[in-house]
Amino acid sequence: AYLGLRAGITIAATYPAAVIGMAALRLFRGSVLEENICRTAGSIGESVAAGAIFTLPAFVIARAWPSFGFEDAYWKSTALMLVGSIIGVLFVSLVRRGMVEDPELPFPESVAASEIHKAGQRGAQAVKFLFYNILIGGTVYLLGKFQAFALDHQISGISIGTLGQSKIRLGGAADSPSHAVGGFTSFSAPEVSPAYLGVGYIIGPKLAALQFSGSVMAWAMMVPLLIYFLGPSLAPSFTANGVTDWDGMAASLWKFIVRPIAVGGMMVGAAYTLFRMRKSLATGLGRAFAELRSGTPAPETLSRMERYMSSKIVLSLIGVMFFLMIGLYYYFSQSITAAVVAASVMIVIGFFFATVSGSLVGVIGSSNNPISGLTLSTLLIAALLMVALGFTGATGVAVVLGVAAVVCVSSAVAGELLQDFKVGYILGGTPRTIQIVELIAVVVACLVMYFPLWLLNEGDIKQGGTGFGGAALPAPQAGLMAMMSEGIVGGEMAWPLVVTGMFLGIVMIMLQVKSPMLFSVGMYLPFGTTFAIFTGGMIRVLADFLAKRRGYNEAQLARVENAGVLTASGLIAGEALVGLIWSGMQFLPAGMIPNFGNHSYAIGMVVIGGLALLMIRLPLSNAGSPDEPAPPAAIM
Secondary structure (H helix, E strand, C coil): HHHHHHCCCCCCCHHHHHHHHHHHHHCCCCCCHHHHHHHHHHHHHHHHHHHHHHHHHHHHHHCCCCCHHHHHHHHHHHHHHHHHHHHHHHHHHHHHHHHHHHCCCCCHHHHHHHHHHHHHHHHHHHHHHHHHHHHHHHHHHHHCCCCCCCCCCCCEEEECCCCCCEEECCCCCCCCCCEEEEEEEEEEECCCCHHHHHHHHHHHHHHHHHHHHHHHHHHHHHHHHCCCCCHHHHHHHHHHHCECHHHHHCCCCCCCCHHHHHHHHHHHHHHHHHHCCCHHHHHHHHHHHHHHHHHCHHHCCCHHHCCCCCCCHHHHHHHHHHHHHHHHHHHHHHHHHHHHHHHHHHHHHHHHHHHHHHHHHHCCCCCHHHHHHHHHHHHHHHHHHHHCCCCCCCEEEEEEEEHHHHHHHHHHHHHHHHHHHHHHHHHCHHHHHHHHHHHHHHHHHHHHHHHHHHHHHHHHHHCCCCCCCCEECHHHHHHHHHHHHHHHHCCCCCCCHHHHHHHHHHHHHCCCCHHHHHHHHHHCCCCCHHHHHHHHHHHHHHHHHHHHCCCCCCHHHHHHHHHHHHHHHHHHHHHHHHHHHHHCCCCCCCCCCCCCCCCCCCHHHHHHHHHHHHHHHHHHHCCCCCCCCCCCCCCC
């Protein structure tokens, strides 16, 4: 949740959860299947978190909820997450058998997780990597918050033209109309963030560079051009006591002009992602209906590995959830017609996208599952239906976001559950046991998921921020959902800017950019965030180069990769955990939080260098002997 709100990225919890599960159950002499159940329960929480952070903050950003306080948001948030999670488990249970046993679905992360369980003797060393780096990541982040060094730095005063002298002449004649131009721009240095460096390391240099290129487009081209043309006319509005706040002007231009353009790009990127996966979508839907038509054999005729909830029980529970959804959406809309329409849309599209999500996980893994793209498609359909029914304003926005939230959570949970089913299938587990554990796990996760989100939001507000949608918690996917719902239902979308972004997305497609969505997310996120992630990607480049330069064989390279992924995962988890602790510390009385008063970014750069050294040397030092067999690869 922490990482998704800050960077718009979630990292699959399957691998770290497998390591932690092995370490915990080894104390009780747990079996491989028990370790797998522990991993299953742990990893599903990440999917609930992904669905939550992609949609719940949108209610606050779109002002559909007055605040994210307990009375305004807890029961609504929990109800949406519970309905989405349970329906996701039920939907994928209908199609589990055919998809898990399909030889055409490789399930890369499931295979990796199962191999980790089989290679359990290596668990102690893996746990060491993970927990040591959790401690390091948390300590570095906390020292920065205690102002032992500066976590970020703004590079200001970069001249764009000569203010007061530069002019643009619109014509070749001497008396052609001219316009005064010029001003000063700025940009952020990379944030000192163990989590961002870890994300960059895990996703690799190509994706990190692609996302960073979006930020470069925003801050090295769009913002300077806007300041160059608009600076002289906007300067009086940003001048107080004879001093012009050029940094504030740059931030405002980025937030209110560049970001809507990025939203248009994200819309096209999401649509393009679904278009590229059209064959997988059709295949997933075909499997779903084929499984329903085939029926379920009698339990006594099945082996332990083939026993799972009967389709009748699952369908009955889906019917119960349908009526609960009608009640939930009636609470939002106060209209039985809107409630029935919204619940029907959710059931049909939710089943479709849950199946699609599971199919995609079978091909590309849960880390790469385009949940936000699937949710955006749902939001567009629901928004158009609400407009057709005559709903506008906050009520219509709330219903639209309610449908999107349930579909988002259900799709995320469905994909992760199918991945867990595959691991259990490989290890010889009982599907029914996995289903029961998943249902318990999602209920527990939904009941507590609100609190870390609330803590992050309130902690940021107490530090002077704006909470969800602000600089510290930009929540790009939720911001996109909020803008889309407001734009269609509330009529507040800045369509010229959004259309410009859509054409930019089309240009990216024509240039064969790998992920226009990721490029647009880079435009939407703060420059310091993507710069830090890009730095992590460059650290990965250097680590891989040194590993190959030393002549390591495939087995050693796999061990280096595993150690590197666990090191990065530890840094991410450490900052995320301490980030929650820091948010809680904001409620302490004044003076109880240490403050060293050191604002030196130079020390912060030294810290980045130290983290880079750790992320390079630690994995390289654990390459092992060339004679040792290759470990399972850490597919994230």
